[in-house]
Amino acid sequence: MRLKSKLLVTIMISMAATYICTAQVPAPPVSIAINAPENVKAGVPVEVGITVKNLSSVVIGIPGDLYTERGEIRLRGEFSFDLDVQDAEGNSPPETDFMKAVRHEHDGPGSPFLEREPSEYLALEPGDVVKGGTDLNKLFKLKPGKYTITLQRTRFELPRKSDLSGLVGQPPPHPRAYGGIRTDPAQEPPIMHSVVTSNTITITVTP
Numbered sequence: 001m002r003l004k005s006k007l008l009v010t011i012m013i014s015m016a017a018t019y020i021c022t023a024q025v026p027a028p029p030v031s032i033a034i035n036a037p038e039n040v041k042a043g044v045p046v047e048v049g050i051t052v053k054n055l056s057s058v059v060i061g062i063p064g065d066l067y068t069e070r071g072e073i074r075l076r077g078e079f080s081f082d083l084d085v086q087d088a089e090g091n092s093p094p095e096t097d098f099m100k101a102v103r104h105e106h107d108g109p110g111s112p113f114l115e116r117e118p119s120e121y122l123a124l125e126p127g128d129v130v131k132g133g134t135d136l137n138k139l140f141k142l143k144p145g146k147y148t149i150t151l152q153r154t155r156f157e158l159p160r161k162s163d164l165s166g167l168v169g170q171p172p173p174h175p176r177a178y179g180g181i182r183t184d185p186a187q188e189p190p191i192m193h194s195v196v197t198s199n200t201i202t203i204t205v206t207p
Contacts (some may be wrong), residue, residue, distance in 0.1 A: 029056040030124070032081070032151055032198035036136075039204050042144055046136035046203065050077050050151065054124040059164070061157030061189060064132075066120045066177055073122065073177060075132030078102050078139055081151040081198075085136065088146045099139040121179040123159055128175045136203075144207045151198040158190045 036048045052075070054060050064080035066073055077083070079102065086092055095103070122130060136142060136149070164178055 026194065027055065028196045029058075029060050029156055029192060029194055030054055030062075030153075030196055032153065032196055034149065034151055034198045034201055036149065036201055036203050038202070039206060042142065042205050042207055044137070046142065046205070048077065048134050048136060048149060048201075050075065050081070050132040050134070050198075051129060052124070052132070053129045054126055057126050059126070059159055060124045060192075061159040061163070061178070062122045062124065062130075062153070063157070064120070064122060066122065073130065073175060075122065075130060077132050077134030077151065080132070081153050083134070083139065084148075084150040084152065085140055086148050093140040093142055093147070096139055096141060102139070120177045121157060121159070121163075122175050123164055123178050124175045130175050142205050144205050146202060146204050148200050148202050150200045152196065154193060154195050156192045156194065157188070158192055160189050163189055 031053045033051045034048055036046065040046050052062070062075070062080055065076040067076065068074070078099065084092075124130060136147075159178060
């Protein structure tokens with residue numbers, strides 16, 4: 001009888017712990033998927049494709065350097081995501097001056113660009129998908145060898161109706177750009193903090 005009671009208590013504790021853990025891990029607001037060629041030659045562009053989808057039931061805002069390709073708005077990955085690139089030994093390759101500028105570490109004379117802050121924000125309606133990309137050779141000094149790449153974002157905007165007011169009446173397709181450079185913190189919409197990590201891919205750089 002005591003054995004059965006102990007077993008029942010153990011099962012109940014296990015179920016309660018599982019429920020608590022599940023309840024404390026909210027679903028990610030977006031998904032991030034990346035892809036790239038498995039083999040590339042040293043010195044040529046290493047294009048990483050990025051696909052972001054809004055999995056939530058609210059509008060999600062992502063800041064970034066936007067561009068248009070074939071009539072679709074796209075994101076430049078280095079401005080919208082944290083990039084984790086590691087070689088076979090687990091070390092990060094040296095960054096280019098451009099990447100240092102993206103990270104706000106190269107602001108003096110000769111900086112690859114003067115204005116690094118996002119000039120636009122992307123409003124992702126529930127179910128919206130946006131694509132983009134980034135050239136790793138523009139960001140890192142890649143030598144021949146194997147590298148793993150992962151993208152991550154931890155901060156998302158929850159744009160208010162006033163932020164999207166300029167989009168009223170604009171026809172699809174979604175997503176659509178909104179906002180601009182902000183100098184007053186009061187202009188920022190509420191922020192959602194959630195760690196969203198992409199899949200990890202591996203590329204081989206050949207001589």
